[in-house]
Amino acid sequence: MSKLAAVVGIGQTRYKTRRGDVSIAGLVREAAANALEDAGLGWDDVEAVIIGKAPDMFEGVVMPECYLSDALGCNGKPMLRVHTAGSVGGSTALVAASHVQSGSFRRVLTVTFEKQSESNAMWALSTPQPFSVHLNAGAGGYFAPIIREYMRRSGAPYDVGLKVAVKDRLHGARNPLAHLQLPHITMQEVEESMMLWDPLRFLEACPSSDGACAMVIADEELATRSPKPPAWIRGGAMRSEPTMYAGRDEVNPRAGRDCAADVYRQAGITDPRRDLDCAEVYVPFSWYEPMWLENLGFAAEGEGWKLTMAGATSLDEGGDIPWNCSGGVLSSNPIGASGMIRFAEAARQVRGDAGAHQVPGARLALGHAYGGGAQFFAMWVVGADKP
Amino acid sequence: MQELAVVAFSQSDCLARAGAANEVELIMPQLQAVYAQVGIRNAQDVDFVCSGSCDYLQGAAFAFVAGVDALGAVPPIKESHVEMDAAWALYEAVLKIRMGQAESALLYGFSRSSSGDLPMVLSQQLDPYYLAPLWVDSISLAALQARLLLEAGLASEQDMAEVVVRSRRNARDNPHARLRGDLSIEALLAEDMFVSPLRRADCAPVADGAAAMIICTVARAREWGVPYAVLSGIDHRIETHNLGMRDLTDSPSTRLAARAAGVAEGPVEVAELYAPFSHQEIILARALELGPDTRVNPSGGVLAGNLMMASGLSRVGEVFRRIVAGDARRGVAHATSGPCLQHNLVAVLESAS
Numbered sequence: 001m002s003k004l005a006a007v008v009g010i011g012q013t014r015y016k017t018r019r020g021d022v023s024i025a026g027l028v029r030e031a032a033a034n035a036l037e038d039a040g041l042g043w044d045d046v047e048a049v050i051i052g053k054a055p056d057m058f059e060g061v062v063m064p065e066c067y068l069s070d071a072l073g074c075n076g077k078p079m080l081r082v083h084t085a086g087s088v089g090g091s092t093a094l095v096a097a098s099h100v101q102s103g104s105f106r107r108v109l110t111v112t113f114e115k116q117s118e119s120n121a122m123w124a125l126s127t128p129q130p131f132s133v134h135l136n137a138g139a140g141g142y143f144a145p146i147i148r149e150y151m152r153r154s155g156a157p158y159d160v161g162l163k164v165a166v167k168d169r170l171h172g173a174r175n176p177l178a179h180l181q182l183p184h185i186t187m188q189e190v191e192e193s194m195m196l197w198d199p200l201r202f203l204e205a206c207p208s209s210d211g212a213c214a215m216v217i218a219d220e221e222l223a224t225r226s227p228k229p230p231a232w233i234r235g236g237a238m239r240s241e242p243t244m245y246a247g248r249d250e251v252n253p254r255a256g257r258d259c260a261a262d263v264y265r266q267a268g269i270t271d272p273r274r275d276l277d278c279a280e281v282y283v284p285f286s287w288y289e290p291m292w293l294e295n296l297g298f299a300a301e302g303e304g305w306k307l308t309m310a311g312a313t314s315l316d317e318g319g320d321i322p323w324n325c326s327g328g329v330l331s332s333n334p335i336g337a338s339g340m341i342r343f344a345e346a347a348r349q350v351r352g353d354a355g356a357h358q359v360p361g362a363r364l365a366l367g368h369a370y371g372g373g374a375q376f377f378a379m380w381v382v383g384a385d386k387p
Numbered sequence: 388m389q390e391l392a393v394v395a396f397s398q399s400d401c402l403a404r405a406g407a408a409n410e411v412e413l414i415m416p417q418l419q420a421v422y423a424q425v426g427i428r429n430a431q432d433v434d435f436v437c438s439g440s441c442d443y444l445q446g447a448a449f450a451f452v453a454g455v456d457a458l459g460a461v462p463p464i465k466e467s468h469v470e471m472d473a474a475w476a477l478y479e480a481v482l483k484i485r486m487g488q489a490e491s492a493l494l495y496g497f498s499r500s501s502s503g504d505l506p507m508v509l510s511q512q513l514d515p516y517y518l519a520p521l522w523v524d525s526i527s528l529a530a531l532q533a534r535l536l537l538e539a540g541l542a543s544e545q546d547m548a549e550v551v552v553r554s555r556r557n558a559r560d561n562p563h564a565r566l567r568g569d570l571s572i573e574a575l576l577a578e579d580m581f582v583s584p585l586r587r588a589d590c591a592p593v594a595d596g597a598a599a600m601i602i603c604t605v606a607r608a609r610e611w612g613v614p615y616a617v618l619s620g621i622d623h624r625i626e627t628h629n630l631g632m633r634d635l636t637d638s639p640s641t642r643l644a645a646r647a648a649g650v651a652e653g654p655v656e657v658a659e660l661y662a663p664f665s666h667q668e669i670i671l672a673r674a675l676e677l678g679p680d681t682r683v684n685p686s687g688g689v690l691a692g693n694l695m696m697a698s699g700l701s702r703v704g705e706v707f708r709r710i711v712a713g714d715a716r717r718g719v720a721h722a723t724s725g726p727c728l729q730h731n732l733v734a735v736l737e738s739a740s
Contacts (some may be wrong), residue, residue: 002486023516055448056470061519062443063470066725069625076643079625079730080479083442083470085449092465095479102485124448240436240466242456255463341704372452376466 005100006223006230007347007382008107009039009216015179015332018117019210024059025071028113031212031337032072037107039216040227043073046216047105052082052092052112053336054371057124058336061116072111086139086371087238089213089339090378092269093367094236096217097380103235106219113212121208121335123269140205140285144197147287150251151199153292156305158199158310160250162187165204165330167314168283172327174315174356179209179332202284204330211334213341220386231347231382234364235266243373250374256295259377264297267364267381273298273312276381277362278322278349280342282369284329289313293323296368315357325349325357339369343380350384392608392615393736395424395601396704401565401594401692402422404501408595410445410453413497417599418457421493425601425611426721430458433601434489436466437480439473439496440696443508454497465489472496472661473598474699474732480602481621490607496697497597502683505593505695513726514628525726526590526664532635532727533666539636542669544584548575550665551588551690558687565592565692578652589691591663598697600704605739616710616736618703619699620648623732625725635727644733650719653737655681657709657718659702663689667728671721675733681719685709699732700725706736713738 011034013019019027024149028051036042049072051065061067065081073080076257084091089112096110122138140271150156169185172178193202223230239259241248248254261273269275279295283289291305293313311317315325324330329338346367350355354362363384370377396422405413422429430436436458440451451468458464465488469475473496480492501510506524513519536542549572570588581587605621608615624640624647626633645651658681664670670691671681684690686705690699699722706718716738724730 002488055442057442057448059515060511061515062508063441063724064515065470066512066625066729067514067628069729070627070629074625075627076624076640078623080475080623081470082467082479083451084468085452095467095482098479098482098486098488102482104482104485129446238465238467239463240455241460241463242458243452248461253463258463308562372449375452375455 002101003103003234004220005217006232007215007279008218008223008226008230009035009041010344011038012177012341013211014177015209015211015334017209019115023169024064024115025068027115028068028111028211028212029071030111031214035214035216038228040184046073046107046109048078048084048099048108049074050080050092050096050099050108050110052088053114054086054088055124057119058121058335059118071210084371084376086335087339087369087376087378088371089337089341090343090367090369093215093340093343094238094378094380097233097236100217100219107222108217108228109214110217110286111212111214112337112340114336115210116208116334117210140197140200143285144200146250147199150287150291153251154302154305159187160290160305160308161199161204162190163308164286164289165190168324168328168330170316171325171357172331173262175326178327179207192311197238200285206284206329206333209332209334211332211337213344215338215344219334229349229351231298231383232386234381234383234387235263236380237262239377241375243375251291252295252301253374255375256370256377259379260296263379269381272296273321276321276366278325278359279347279368280326281323281343282329282339283324284333286330289323315359322359323356325359339378342369343367347382350382390605391481391602391618393600393602393618393707394608394611394613394615395421396707397421398563398598398701398704399596400563401596402692403565403594405499405595410450410497413597414454414457414495417495417597421599421601423604425613430460430464430493432727433491433493435480435483435492436464437468437476437492437494439469439471439476440498441470444498444500444695446502451545454587472699472722473543473726474703477600477700477703478621478623478732485605491601491603492590493601494700495597495599496700498695498697499595500593500695501595506618524583526585528726529664531586533664536636536666541636542666544576545572545597546669547589547665548572550668552735554684554687557685558691561686561691563692565594567687567691568654585664589665591689594692594694596694596697598694598701598704600700614711615637615739616707618734620735622647626728628729630727636670638670638674638728638731641671641731642731644731648733648735650675650733650735653717655717655719656715657682657685657706659684659688659705660721661684661689661699661702661723663688663693670728675719703734710736710738
């Protein structure tokens with residue numbers, strides 16, 4: 001069965017619209033070096049490197065792991081490149097963990113990145129394909145109709161999205177790494193921002209960021225004698241379903257529900273809102289918070305928006321289940337890294353190392369990522385306590 | 388450690404151009420073939436699925452997403468993807484089984500390299516600041532490597548021609564090959580240079596297609612009651628990207644991977660090497676320390692047809708087929724990625740008995 005594994009080092013870059021001061025290699029190396037420093041380790045202490053990012057067209061480099069081998073100290077070691085669409089940051093963490101959980105490796109480095117300033121993500125996502133309908137809409141245009149269907153079904157009030165947009169930016173203002181620093185944002189300001197894809201306004205959408213995130217994952221013995229508290233991996237799961245099929249529920253995808261059920265079973269969680277102390281969930285557009293609250297079992301179907309409006313997910317309002325204390329994807333979005341940032345921020349919380357956005361006494365946290373047409377899911381639960 | 392078995396493999400014909408076939412149409416026949424080999428219905432009957440492909444070959448972001456449509460992933464499945472040859476999807480699946488999260492896995496790789504100019508597309512795999520702007524294509528880089536080999540006296544043009552002649556001859560028995568037949572060394576050497584010192588025949592022909600494989604625990608293989616080969620070792624290593632810092636006449640990453648996979652722990656009766664250029668087979672055979680008793684690329688190898696993103700998995704599949712057919716008791720499969728053999732994977736397969 002699976003061997004125990006834990007996160008023993010976390011490193012991130014500062015997230016910005018454009019990191020013109022570093023090359024792609026410099027960007028990933030910065031995150032990796034920060035993770036190694038956090039773990040009290042050097043490059044030679046790592047046995048393998050697992051790298052992930054979203055489509056290669058975002059930077060225009062084909063299979064960039066070949067070029068990044070040197071920057072990540074990987075020469076002579078195994079290097080694996082994961083790509084599972086937007087969920088890739090989470091999937092990469094899980095694949096990295098499997099290197100240790102399989103007993104094949106004792107300590108690995110995992111890195112994800114996106115340098116979106118190198119190209120135009122909207123264009124890269126909209127290349128026309130033969131024999132397929134050309135969706136020249138980007139991600140927001142794709143998800144907006146699904147959000148409208150959620151609003152219709154749940155009867156959620158108009159301002160839920162505004163509330164999430166404000167809440168996550170106030171969280172982000174506590175996180176010095178966050179791309180958007182909007183400590184004075186108000187619901188009125190969000191409401192008055194330009195409508196992009198009805199009902200999503202400019203300030204209800206994620207930014208486009210440069211950045212990288214890295215983690216060191218170690219086996220039980222190495223984790224136990226690591227200098228800082230480890231975040232023990234209590235469960236990990238992935239699920240995929242097709243973009244379209246007859247009867248598919250795009251608002252509340254089954255792949256997400258199944259993935260959550262799997263990871264909760266592994267971690268012994270029966271009531272996520274009660275059992276977890278916080279969650280870092282992939283919310284690139286404001287309305288995805290209430291939708292994922294339901295999909296992940298924090299609220300009954302149609303009730304997710306009530307948690308949001310009651311402040312249950314807000315650190316500033318003292319909510320019982322804070323979501324995205326780091327500011328989330330709404331505050332920083334280097335796409336290929338965004339999932340891993342969720343996984344890493346969950347680990348920071350249970351290590352008690354989340355600085356000004358720390359949830360007091362957090363012991364158990366969920367990291368979540370999704371991608372494609374909300375069809376690829378990756379999740380893990382990390383805990384302060386060894387299972 | 389958990390003993391693993393390869394139980395099914397199928398590869399498409401290496402087509403010069405797959406025409407209008409989309410990803411699903413490329414993949415589906417291979418999936419159906421491997422399902423039939425073990426008697427399962429679809430991807431729901433395995434515990435994990437992993438694929439390998441490259442967006443740039445398809446010319447689309449998320450090209451692999453269309454591949455999921457070939458799987459029947461309703462209800463949702465446990466699935467992952469590497470932007471690498473599917474041999475690395477195999478590697479990811481091996482870890483998944485070793486950690487106890489799966490007992491069986493379906494793997495596939497696919498591409499339509501004919502959509503673009505493959506050697507030029509691969510030039511964009513190089514360091515984007517210093518090398519890619521030069522647009523050095525993959526054949527030119529391989530030619531530089533071949534030149535170094537020749538000038539070091541480590542191989543001759545005749546040796547390279549022998550590799551090609553053997554590939555074409557072996558491919559006569561491979562129904563999926565693109566190039567096959569009887570060539571003479573003299574005739575080959577009389578051909579014009581393509582990118583000196585490489586002749587066209589020294590370079591693998593671009594092909595469209597797909598390959599699929601099923602692996603599982605030995606216990607599951609017995610339960611399915613199908614013949615299997617034991618996957619006794621697998622490892623992969625990468626080298627520096629800086630070509631000027633590598634000894635291009637050797638493959639130290641292959642040596643490292645071979646040692647970790649246990650290649651030398653028994654006789655190697657058959658070896659399938661992913662050598663897209665004839666001289667690279669010579670480099671790889673030396674790095675793997677293969678002796679005269681090893682049959683190298685009995686399928687014809689990729690010089691007879693190169694399914695990008697699937698050829699590495701196919702090398703494992705070709706060794707598997709020979710072991711279950713009783714043609715060999717132990718063999719080595721190799722996969723490569725990156726310019727001039729930068730990244731190499733080595734797998735050892737053995738007969739079950």
